[in-house]
Amino acid sequence: MTNFANWWTYYHTRMQMMKTSASNAFSTIDSATDIGNGRSRFRVGYMSINNNTGSDFYNLGEFSSTRKGSWYAKLIAADPNDSTPLLPALSKAGRLYAGVLNGTTLNGSTVTDPLQYSCQQNYTIFSTDGFWNSGSSAMLNGTTGR
Numbered sequence: 001m002t003n004f005a006n007w008w009t010y011y012h013t014r015m016q017m018m019k020t021s022a023s024n025a026f027s028t029i030d031s032a033t034d035i036g037n038g039r040s041r042f043r044v045g046y047m048s049i050n051n052n053t054g055s056d057f058y059n060l061g062e063f064s065s066t067r068k069g070s071w072y073a074k075l076i077a078a079d080p081n082d083s084t085p086l087l088p089a090l091s092k093a094g095r096l097y098a099g100v101l102n103g104t105t106l107n108g109s110t111v112t113d114p115l116q117y118s119c120q121q122n123y124t125i126f127s128t129d130g131f132w133n134s135g136s137s138a139m140l141n142g143t144t145g146r
Contacts, residue, residue: 057107085135
């Protein structure tokens with residue numbers, strides 16, 4: 001019964017499994033020393049592919065204790081939809097890192113420049129249970145790509 005209750009609580013839907021897995025993975029990215037000093041060696045942001053809650057964007061910033069709660073709240077509030085617009089979402093992430101979206105409104109928030117240094121490494125992680133099935137990409141200048 002306990003095993004079933006745990007499975008039902010954390011994993012019985014694909015969305016719950018993704019939220020639980022991502023929460024567990026991100027909970028361990030800093031060392032105890034970093035956490036003790038209230039700092040992080042990582043900068044993390046959040047953007048969903050569908051913006052189903054109307055505010056599915058959180059600017060990239062240091063993943064310190066003050067920002068973690070807000071980031072986890074965005075992750076847990078994520079709401080799936082019927083479409084999987086991966087190509088437009090990846091295009092939007094590229095435009096974000098290129099600085100094209102700085103100062104614009106994205107999913108209810110004003111975008112700030114995610115880059116601190118010209119040589120910093122940047123990653124985009126997508127979690128999906130589907131295959132790209134809608135939307136088109138945009139080039140850096142905003143024109144339709146493919």
